[in-house]
Amino acid sequence: xxxxxxxALVSPLNHPIIVRSFSLSDHLKYNYVAHTSLDxxxxxxxxxxxxxxxxxxxxxxxxxxxxxxxVTPTRIKIILALELADAVVRDADVVAIFKxxxxxxxxxxxxxxxxxxxxxxxxxxxxSLLNMQTKEWKGLEQRIDNIGRAIGSLPPEPTS
Amino acid sequence: xxxxxxxxxxxxSLPSAxxxxxxxxxxQVDAAVLDYLLIELTNTLxxxxxxANKRLKExxxxxxxxxxxxxxxxxxxxxxxxxxxxxxxSSTSNRNNNAKPLDETEEAVRVRLENIGMAVxxxxxxxxxxxxxTRFADPLDTVKFLCKDVWSAIWDKPVDxxxxxxxxxxVLQDNxxxxxxxxxxxxxxxxxxxxxxxxxxxxxxxxxxxxxRLGLLGVVLPExxxxxxxxxxxxxxxxxx
Numbered sequence: 001x002x003x004x005x006x007x008a009l010v011s012p013l014n015h016p017i018i019v020r021s022f023s024l025s026d027h028l029k030y031n032y033v034a035h036t037s038l039d040x041x042x043x044x045x046x047x048x049x050x051x052x053x054x055x056x057x058x059x060x061x062x063x064x065x066x067x068x069x070x071v072t073p074t075r076i077k078i079i080l081a082l083e084l085a086d087a088v089v090r091d092a093d094v095v096a097i098f099k100x101x102x103x104x105x106x107x108x109x110x111x112x113x114x115x116x117x118x119x120x121x122x123x124x125x126x127x128s129l130l131n132m133q134t135k136e137w138k139g140l141e142q143r144i145d146n147i148g149r150a151i152g153s154l155p156p157e158p159t160s
Numbered sequence: 161x162x163x164x165x166x167x168x169x170x171x172x173s174l175p176s177a178x179x180x181x182x183x184x185x186x187x188q189v190d191a192a193v194l195d196y197l198l199i200e201l202t203n204t205l206x207x208x209x210x211x212a213n214k215r216l217k218e219x220x221x222x223x224x225x226x227x228x229x230x231x232x233x234x235x236x237x238x239x240x241x242x243x244x245x246x247x248x249x250s251s252t253s254n255r256n257n258n259a260k261p262l263d264e265t266e267e268a269v270r271v272r273l274e275n276i277g278m279a280v281x282x283x284x285x286x287x288x289x290x291x292x293x294t295r296f297a298d299p300l301d302t303v304k305f306l307c308k309d310v311w312s313a314i315w316d317k318p319v320d321x322x323x324x325x326x327x328x329x330x331v332l333q334d335n336x337x338x339x340x341x342x343x344x345x346x347x348x349x350x351x352x353x354x355x356x357x358x359x360x361x362x363x364x365x366x367x368x369x370x371x372x373r374l375g376l377l378g379v380v381l382p383e384x385x386x387x388x389x390x391x392x393x394x395x396x397x398x399x400x401x
Contacts, residue, residue, distance in 0.1 A: 012375065045295075052294040073289035073296055073305075074373050099290065103184060106286045115279065150175060 002093055003083040004153040005065055007101055007144055008034035011127040012075035017105075020144045021081075022153045030081055033067060036060075037079045041069050055095050070098040076105060076127065097151060104143035111139060191316075198339070202273065202358060209268035270361040277365020278372065281310075285370035288313060302374045303330050303394065310370050315339075328378070328396035332367075333389070339363055340388035352387060360390065367392055 006021035008030065021030045040059040044051065056069040065081040066089070072078070078101050082089060109127070114137065148154035223229040288309050296302045307319035311334075321333035339359050345352035360382040368380045371394065378396040 049297050052297055054293050054295055071295055072286075073292050073294075074286050075295075075375055099183070102290055106283065106290065109286060110283045112279065152175070 001152055002089055002097070003085065004080060004097065004148065004151060005083050006030035006033065006081040007147070008037075008079040008081075009101065009105060009140075010034065010038060010077040010079065014038055014077075015127070017076075017127050018140055018144065020141060020148075022148045033062065033065065033081050034079050037067050037069055038077070040067075041071065041077055041079075044069070045071065055091070055098065057091070068094050068098075070095075070102075072102050076102070078102065078105075097147065100147050100150075101144065104140060104147060108137070108140035108143060111137070195339075198359075198362060201276075201362075202269070205269045205272050206265070209272060210265050213265055213268055266358060270358060273358070273361035274365035274368070277362040277367075278369030281366035281369025281371075282373040283369075284313065284366070285310065285373040289374070296374065299328075299376055299396065300324065300326075302371070302376050303332075305374070306367065306370055307332055310366075314366065330394040332392045332394070334391075336388045337363075337390040338388075340384065340390055343387055349387070353384060356384060356387060357382075360384070364392065367394070 005023045008019040009017040019031050021027050044056050059067045059069045066084050068080045070078040078098050224231050307322050311319050315338040319332045320335045323331040343356045364380050364382045378394050381393040384390040
């Protein structure tokens, strides 16, 4: 089974929405990983009209992680850092994880209270509402943690 | 809220909990509920906009009395000027009714409805794009997605006619637009036409929001000449490149 180290979401304007790492150390490293992935994603997107798939596949590998990318039709970029392992990683599994992350993002964006105190107009980037700097809205973080738990990359929630 | 696990026969080896997260069971709502909600929404927002407007006017009056704000110029000239322009430029009474600008409170309601529509439209586009596995190749592709998938999802039928000049203007025509199907007025079809403009604000917002989420910024202009037919004109700003 795939072991995911980190999940990152980037807005259409290349602003980070959330970078969530499941490993116990090195949170900063995955910010860096997400950043480099953006360049590779742009390359892949620029390849042309014959490569219009959402799933970009394996982007590149670092010392201990393999990075996979996905761009939704709404131009949200999802980056997955998988632990490098000898076992074959099935595309279908990875696509399923990407779709789950997209679902989590969509559900968090559908929160009507996100716009309560902000004047949202035509030109604002909608995903900036979920900006994790404010730390008020934890829904997205919790949903991504749920995904992590469901695929076994995060230990199950302690029942308190 | 707990979700029932779906039994998707798929080729992944992920545990079923992950599969549930990937493809949650769709929640279902009676379609008529949305229609009723929109009717009541428009009425409620009329009242709310009137109250907000009144409050604003009172504050303005206070400021004017305190000498902090200059009194507004008299507005009586404007409607007269516009009316004469209308009667000389058009021969049918149709255009006269539609060309008259909405008054202040109606405009406020229209803006509120449009903003609600934009939020809903954006989220709807996100939801529907989940089932796609390819990105959009160009703006035309995006508009086609809007005309087929989004339209069918909200109003149970695709758009009847799509025209474009390939330079950023798209005209979407629907010959029996669902929100306008049941509008009728005891004062005749002209009155119904005039009143229906407000009910087009929410669909306009939906389209605008969906397009914005999918990457197309532009202005959306609704137009009706005979109920229930209606056209939406999508104008993209000229690219600066």
